[in-house]
Amino acid sequence: MGLHPGVLGIGNAYLGAAFAGVIKVSSRHAEIITRIRMLRTLTLTMVNRVKNVKVLFGLNAISAWLGFGGSFIVNTFDLVPEGEIEPHLFGPHAPGMSGALTRIIDLFGYFTIWSNLLVAVTITMLFLNPNKSSQRFKLFRNTSLLMILMTGILYHLLIAPTANPESWNIYTNAFQHYITPAITVLVWLLVGPRKWFSLRMTISVFAIPTAYLIYTFARGAIIDRYPYGFFDVIEYGYVSVGTTLVMIYIAGYVLALLFLALDKVLSRNK
DSSP: OOOOHHHHHHHHHHHHHHHHHHHHHHHHHHHHHHHHHHHHHHHHHHHHHHHHHHHHHHHHHHHHHHHHHHHHHHHHTTOSOOOOOOTTBSOOOOSGGGGHHHHHHHHTTOHHHHHHHHHHHHHHHHHHOTTOOOHHHHHHHHHHHHHHHHHHHHIIIIIGGGOOOOTHHHHHHHIIIIIHHHHHHHHHHHHOOOSOOOTTHHHHTTHHHHHHHHHHHHHHHHHSOBSSGGGOHHHHHHHHHHHHHHHHHHHHHHHHHHHHHHHHHHHHHO
C-alpha cells in the first residue's frame, strides 16, 4: 500500500530541511575551522616574529656587553700598557692592580662607555621582555640610540684620525665605536620598537648626555684632566670648546629629528 501523496510531501519537506540544516552546520563548521587555522597561522607568525626579535636583541646585547665588558676587564687588570699620555687627558695611572681603581673611575668618564653601557642595559631588558614599554624605559631606549650613534660619528670624525689602539683595545674599540653603533641602529630599523619617538622625546633624549657633560667638566675643573682633546678647556679655552659642543648638540638634534621621522614612516609601513 503506497503512502498518501500529502504524507510523502511532508516527509520530503522534513528531509530537505534536515539536509539543509546539515549543510548549514557543515558550512558553519568549515568556517569555524578556517578561522581557527587563520588564528593559528597568525599566532605562529607572531611567535616566530618574537623569536626573531629576541634573536636580534640578543645579538645587539652581546655586542654592547663585549665592548663595555672588554674595556672594563682590560682596565681593571691593566692588560694593555698605557702609551704616551697627552697633556690634560686622563692618566697616567699606576701600573697593575694598584692603579685599577683610578683606571675604572676614568673609564666611566668616557661618553663611549656611557653610551655602550646604556645600550647594553636597555637592549638586554628588551631581550628579556620585548613588550616592555614604560615611558621611562622608552626614554632610556631612545637615548641609547642617539648616544650610540653620536659615539660612532664623533669617534670617526674627531678621534679616529689620530687614534692608535693596541692589543686588546683594538677589539674593544671595534665593538664600541663601529660594531655596536651599526648593529644598534640596524636592529632599531628592522624591529623597533615603533611609535616611541615624539617631538618632546627629541628634547628629552639629551638629559643623560647633558648630565654627562656637567659631570665631565665639573670633574675636569677639579683634576685638570678630560677624556677627549676637544673637551680640553685648558688647552683651547671655554669659548672654543663651547662652540664645539653647540655644534655637537645641533648635529645631535638633527639626528633625533631623523629618528622621529623614520619612526613615523616605519610605523605606517608596519
